[in-house]
C-alpha cells in the first residue's frame with residue numbers, strides 16, 4: 001500500500017534520508033528504529049507530506065503522492081502522530097478529535113469519535129481543555145486519538161512511549177496491541193526501546209545516517225552486526 005522507492009531528503013549539505021526503499025501494507029506493523037538523528041522523523045515527514053523529498057518516489061495505494069499536500073495524503077489514509085504532542089489550544093479533547101476528523105475525512109462523525117475516545121481511555125476527559133487539563137499519558141493518548149480520527153489506513157506513530165512512566169507505558173502497549181485489529185490499520189512505529197519494538201512489530205527497518213541498513217524480523221535485525229554497530233556508535237556500518 002505504501003511504497004517508497006529510492007527516497008532521499010536533503011537539507012542543504014545534509015542528507016537526512018538517503019535512498020530509502022521500503023514497502024508497508026495494511027496488515028503490517030513495522031518498527032522504524034535507528035540512532036538519534038538517523039532520519040526516522042524526516043522519513044515520516046516525507047511520507048505524510050510535511051517535507052518534500054529531494055528525489056525518489058512515494059506511492060500510496062498505487063497513486064503517486066509526492067506532490068500531494070498533507071491534507072490530501074490524510075484523506076487518502078495516511079495518519080500520523082507527532083513526537084511532541086500538539087493539541088489544538090482552546091479546544092476540548094472532543095473538539096480536537098472533531099477538527100482532526102474533518103481534516104482527514106471532510107466531515108464529523110460523533111459516534112466514531114465516541115468509539116475512539118473509549119478506545120484511547122479518554123472518554124472521561126472528552127470535555128476537558130486539551131492543552132491545559134491533561135496529564136502526559138493523556139496527551140500522548142490524544143495524539144493517537146487525533147490520528148485515528150483522520151480514519152487512516154496507515155498510521156505513523158512517532159515515539160508515543162517517550163517520557164511515559166511504567167504504568168503509562170503498559171497502558172499504551174495494550175492499546176497499541178489492539179489498535180491494528182480494531183481499526184484495521186497498517187502501522188509504522190518509531191521507538192527507541194528494542195523490547196517494545198520486539199513486542200509490537202513483525203518487521204523492523206533500521207536507519208543509520210539516513211540509510212536503510214537492515215530490514216527483517218526483530219530477531220534477525222537486532223542480532224545483525226551492522227545494526228549493533230550503529231547502536232554502539234560505530235558510525236557508518
Ligand SMILES: Nc1ncnc2c1ncn2[C@@H]1O[C@H](COP(=O)(O)OP(=O)(O)OP(=O)(O)O)[C@@H](O)[C@H]1O
Pocket residue numbers: 011014016034035036037038039040041042043
Ligand atoms: N528541517 C530541517 N532542517 C535541517 N536539518 C534537519 C531538519 N529536520 C531534520 N534535520 C536533520 O536531519 C537529520 C535527521 O533528523 P531526524 O529528526 O529525522 O532524526 P531521527 O532519527 O528522527 O532522530 P531522533 O531519534 O533524535 O528523533 C538530523 O541531523 C537533523 O538535525
